[in-house]
Amino acid sequence: MSRKPSFANLRDRTIAEPAASPAPVGGQGATTGPASRQGRKQVAGFFSPEMSFAMHTLARRQGRSLQALMAEAFNDVLRKHGESPIGD
Template sequence: MSRKGSLLALRDREPAPKSEAPGKAAINPAAADSTTTTGSATAPSRQGKKAMTGYFSPEMSFAMHMTARKNGMSLQDAMGEAFNDWLRKMGESPVGK
């Protein structure tokens, strides 16, 4: 069973025919700016790190953002501190940010 709009439905699809508009130069993806295709435009603060996400209530989000700001921290720093506290509580060693 295939859902409309599913990425799996695109897997076996034939590629669209290539056509060039008159008077327009063809765009060569290989010649495009390599920072947009290779991921080297990653911010230095994100290099070597992995994203972790979660979905929380609007109240939790607001409280975390406001408390982090009141304490001169970024939300990421506050979350890192909370995660390390939780690791300690569970008997594990904190691992930093």
């Protein structure tokens, strides 16, 4: 059985300058992202595994995306607190 290589011999090597990264594919820069995300901001949260499973299951059952269900939930919260729903 072969042994895993030791990284100890890499410790004394000099670090070479990183090569220039190739141009992004499709004209999309690293900071711009896909066109579908233009003008949008990420909203994220941490939930229990049970909540995650329930939401993914519901989305799959309804043939909708998790993002669409979250938008619906956020709009419901806005309505509940007297704010106008945003839509998407």
